[in-house]
Every structure is written in structure tokens, then in C-alpha cells.
Amino acid sequence: MSRIGKKPVSLPQGVTASVNGQTVTAKGPKGELKFVVNDEVLVKMEGTEIAVQPRDQTKAARAKWGMSRTQIVNILQGVKDGFEKKLEITGVGYRAAMQGKNLQLALGFSHDVVYETPQGITITVPKPTEITVTGIDKQMVGQVAAEIREYRGPEPYKGKGVRYAGEKIVRKEGKKK
Numbered sequence: 001m002s003r004i005g006k007k008p009v010s011l012p013q014g015v016t017a018s019v020n021g022q023t024v025t026a027k028g029p030k031g032e033l034k035f036v037v038n039d040e041v042l043v044k045m046e047g048t049e050i051a052v053q054p055r056d057q058t059k060a061a062r063a064k065w066g067m068s069r070t071q072i073v074n075i076l077q078g079v080k081d082g083f084e085k086k087l088e089i090t091g092v093g094y095r096a097a098m099q100g101k102n103l104q105l106a107l108g109f110s111h112d113v114v115y116e117t118p119q120g121i122t123i124t125v126p127k128p129t130e131i132t133v134t135g136i137d138k139q140m141v142g143q144v145a146a147e148i149r150e151y152r153g154p155e156p157y158k159g160k161g162v163r164y165a166g167e168k169i170v171r172k173e174g175k176k177k
Contacts, residue, residue, distance in 0.1 A: 005065035008049040009072050012080045019045040024072050028079030030136045035075050041068045078136040085145035087131040091160035094152075095128035103131070107152040107162070115148060131162075 011017055015028040022037045037043050040061040042053045052069040054061035089096060097104050103123050105113040117123050121135040121144050131148060135141045154161040156172040163169060
């Protein structure tokens with residue numbers, strides 16, 4: 001039994017949701033999101049709560065049960081509050097700046113890296129060494145942050161590169177004489 005899947009999802013204040021077949025639609029102050037639930041999982045609207053159950057007791061249905069509930073919770077939270085990921089840049093000469101809608105990164109390469117901001121995502125640079133990625137889709141916010149980090153991930157000797165805020169980098173000891 002899924003401990004997460006058993007709990008019904010209650011609607012936050014200011015958010016309206018509807019279940020149409022296998023599609024869950026949520027509208028809130030930040031926008032609108034949809035999630036299509038797998039056919040092996042049954043979704044029902046019961047008053048102000050959304051209940052998720054597996055259609056049968058197969059291993060595949062039970063595996064998708066808790067994930068489906070979590071996805072519904074994420075779209076409800078996204079349309080109400082949105083999601084945010086912060087990145088930090090460490091290294092001499094490493095910096096970020098906004099160039100119109102695109103993010104321009106100087107990461108020690110012979111050229112600047114220009115990252116095009118996807119639709120529905122907002123990137124801000126409060127300081128040259130900080131990047132904030134915000135949006136209503138949790139998966140997309142995490143994907144954009146991971147793509148930016150991938151250009152120059154933190155290296156283990158000096159810790160230079162792009163890392164998530166609060167990420168602990170395991171440092172290695174350098175060469176000894």
C-alpha cells in the first residue's frame with residue numbers, strides 16, 4: 001500500500017481544480033496547469049478533495065499510484081505559489097547576467113554561454129554570482145536549473161562552478177609534495 005497515495009489531496013485556498021476523465025486541471029492566481037494521470041490509476045473529485053486509487057492491485061498500478069498523487073499536489077502548489085530554485089556561481093571571473101530574456105554566463109570558457117529561457121520560466125540575476133529560476137511547473141523549473149548547472153558543474157578540488165544554493169560539495173585533497 002502506498003502511504004502517500006492513500007491520503008486524499010485537499011485543494012488550497014484560491015485554487016480550483018476539475019477532474020475530466022484522466023485529466024486533472026488546476027487554476028490559481030499564478031496560472032493553469034494540467035496533468036494526465038496514467039490509465040492504471042483512478043482519479044475522483046470528492047467535494048474539495050481529489051482521491052487517487054489504483055484500478056487493480058498489479059505492481060505497475062501500485063507503482064504509479066503515489067507518483068500520480070504527488071504530481072497532482074505539485075500542480076496545485078504550482079498554480080498557488082509557484083516553485084523556485086537558486087543557483088550559486090563560484091570562481092574567479094565566473095558571473096551571470098541577463099541579456100534581454102536570455103541568460104549570459106561567463107564560466108571560464110573562451111566564449112560566453114547564452115541560455116535561452118523557455119516559455120513559462122522566469123530567470124533573474126540578483127547578483128552576478130546568483131541565479132534564481134522560478135515558474136509554476138516544478139519539473140520544468142528543476143530541468144532548467146539542472147541545464148544551467150550542467151554547463152560547469154562544481155569541481156571537487158577548488159569548488160569552482162555552478163551549484164544549487166546550499167549544495168554541499170565533497171572536496172578532495174590536492175597533490176602532496
